[in-house]
Amino acid sequence: MAITSANQLELLQTAEAVAREKMIDPELVIEAMEDSLARAAKSRYGAEMDIRVKIDRRNGNATFTRVRTVVADDEVENYQAQLTVEQARPYLDEPKVGDEISDQVPPVELGRIAAQSAKQVILQRVREAERDRQYDEFKDRAGTIINGIVKREEYGNIIVDVGRGEAILRRNEKIGRESYRPNDRIRAYVKDVRRENRGPQIFLSRTDPQFMAELFKMEVPEIYDGVIEIKAVARDPGSRAKIAVISYDNSIDPVGACVGMRGSRVQAVVGELQGEKIDIIPWNEDQATFLVNALQPAEVSKVVFDEEAGKIEVVVPEEQLSLAIGRRGQNVRLASQLTGLDIDILTDEEESKRRQAEFNARTQLFMDALDLDEFFAQLLVAEGFTNLDEVAYVDQDELLTIDGVDEGTAQELQARARDVLEAKNKAALSAARELGAEDSLIEFDGLTPQMVEALAKDGVKTLEDFATCADWELAGGWTTVNGQRVKDEGLLEPFEVTLEEAQTLVMTARVSLGWVDPAELESEEEPVEDETDDEETGA
Numbered sequence: 001m002a003i004t005s006a007n008q009l010e011l012l013q014t015a016e017a018v019a020r021e022k023m024i025d026p027e028l029v030i031e032a033m034e035d036s037l038a039r040a041a042k043s044r045y046g047a048e049m050d051i052r053v054k055i056d057r058r059n060g061n062a063t064f065t066r067v068r069t070v071v072a073d074d075e076v077e078n079y080q081a082q083l084t085v086e087q088a089r090p091y092l093d094e095p096k097v098g099d100e101i102s103d104q105v106p107p108v109e110l111g112r113i114a115a116q117s118a119k120q121v122i123l124q125r126v127r128e129a130e131r132d133r134q135y136d137e138f139k140d141r142a143g144t145i146i147n148g149i150v151k152r153e154e155y156g157n158i159i160v161d162v163g164r165g166e167a168i169l170r171r172n173e174k175i176g177r178e179s180y181r182p183n184d185r186i187r188a189y190v191k192d193v194r195r196e197n198r199g200p201q202i203f204l205s206r207t208d209p210q211f212m213a214e215l216f217k218m219e220v221p222e223i224y225d226g227v228i229e230i231k232a233v234a235r236d237p238g239s240r241a242k243i244a245v246i247s248y249d250n251s252i253d254p255v256g257a258c259v260g261m262r263g264s265r266v267q268a269v270v271g272e273l274q275g276e277k278i279d280i281i282p283w284n285e286d287q288a289t290f291l292v293n294a295l296q297p298a299e300v301s302k303v304v305f306d307e308e309a310g311k312i313e314v315v316v317p318e319e320q321l322s323l324a325i326g327r328r329g330q331n332v333r334l335a336s337q338l339t340g341l342d343i344d345i346l347t348d349e350e351e352s353k354r355r356q357a358e359f360n361a362r363t364q365l366f367m368d369a370l371d372l373d374e375f376f377a378q379l380l381v382a383e384g385f386t387n388l389d390e391v392a393y394v395d396q397d398e399l400l401t402i403d404g405v406d407e408g409t410a411q412e413l414q415a416r417a418r419d420v421l422e423a424k425n426k427a428a429l430s431a432a433r434e435l436g437a438e439d440s441l442i443e444f445d446g447l448t449p450q451m452v453e454a455l456a457k458d459g460v461k462t463l464e465d466f467a468t469c470a471d472w473e474l475a476g477g478w479t480t481v482n483g484q485r486v487k488d489e490g491l492l493e494p495f496e497v498t499l500e501e502a503q504t505l506v507m508t509a510r511v512s513l514g515w516v517d518p519a520e521l522e523s524e525e526e527p528v529e530d531e532t533d534d535e536e537t538g539a
Helices: 005-022 026-045 112-141 209-219 221-225 254-259 261-272 287-294 318-325 327-339 348-370 374-382 388-393 396-400 407-434 449-457 463-467 471-475 499-512 518-537
Strands: 051-055 062-070 100-104 145-154 157-161 166-169 185-196 199-205 228-236 240-247 277-282 302-306 311-316 342-347 477-481 484-488
Touching: 026 051, 026 062, 026 112, 112 185, 145 166, 145 209, 157 185, 166 185, 185 209, 209 221, 209 228, 209 240, 209 261, 221 228, 221 254, 228 254, 228 327, 240 254, 240 287, 240 327, 254 261, 254 277, 261 277, 277 287, 287 302, 287 311, 287 327, 311 318, 311 348, 318 327, 318 342, 327 342, 342 348, 348 374, 348 388, 348 407, 388 407, 396 407, 407 449, 463 499, 471 499
Parallel strands: 166 199, 240 277, 311 342
Antiparallel strands: 051 062, 062 100, 145 157, 145 185, 157 166, 185 199, 228 240, 302 311, 477 484
8 A cells, every 4th residue: 555645635534534523633643643654664775763743734645755964973783774973974964963854755554454454553553542531530530430331241240431541340338239231320429540551440339328428419409518417337239238427507407408498409319328227326526425326226334445455345225236236237236337337335334334344353353462451452442543653653632532541551551562562573673584584675664574575475585576566566456357357466565554554665676676767767757747747837
């Protein structure tokens, strides 16, 4: 095939047709044609030559040009595409490095193989442009709801036509056992858009909690306008869900607005979610109050919040226990997801028994350790003392507030407590040394003898061993396994060492060993402070 005047305009017509079909810029198609013709010319004139092709955008005339670049004398590597300053003088008045010399060459005849190669180049460039167009179009639609038509099913996954591309709804992202047939209309949440080698991949979901949030945004104008905000969502797809909402207008009830007149708004969402029951809950900044709301319809007697552990205990009447837990633990599980807390549910009787057991255990501790009678030990427990450290090192005035305790009695109590603690420390220190704990660990500030003993039992015997520990190994934490939170026991967790304290201890050990430069730590902290200041000042 030769590029003649007969088919020059056909190039432009072809570019327009391809661009219109693939919905891409015609300029990209013409550039692909120029690139393919340049490659064909190189195969004719020589691969070392720098052949460039320019197609006139008005008449389709293709101009073939050989380009040579002026380089320094010692940098000539390709004599077909480069020349020295001296060699360029016949072509340029004052040549300098970087100048280009262009010579027009005759158009090439495209044989069958060259034409096929040119076609492949054009198709490849067009495919790349189409992929870029699809990715640019859909990347900003992640986190929104999209409508599509089911095209086919592949291994349980649904391929959806979303207009200018295809999306995939994986079988684990479908609600329950819902099934679709070709040409069914479908509404789903765009969970992710990724750029991959085979083109942009659009992943849909109907089980994501944000799908329900977006549905409410479509049904409730107050949410779309920002008067009502969805603060949290928890779902058991196809079965039950909880959604927490707050109103920034005192005259608007957030729950009522989401329910709608005669339940019209919430029923529209329920219908889309295959009959999923939805509990709409008012958000509250107070975690205990919010949790009480989240456990509806169960009634709560009392809430005990453990801030350090991030756990919360809920006490309910005996007859409300099954309702609070829900079928297969569904109600308490959704409430836990909604609040982000670990929830323990107890009945009034169970909580009373546990409190009595704790009271008896502390009473027995003071009786055995301090050689007190039962009445006096109970008196200490009733005043809020839970361990020997509190008795030994509390301000003496606090002991004097207890009925029947004078200055002499208070001094005796503290002396006994300190003697017991000192004996325990000596025993723990001796046990730690027998286990192989070295002085570098024993003398490290922040670790008690009991802590050193616990570390040595687990093989942490030197300061170097301690410095390699992770903070969660010391303080404990939680790991999510198969969607369930699993407790990781920390070596120092029995001593109530928090995650922040563990981080400080480990970092102090690393600094003392010279592993970390204190100046680097300070420089890392400064930008955080600057960002905070900017936020506070509105910068």
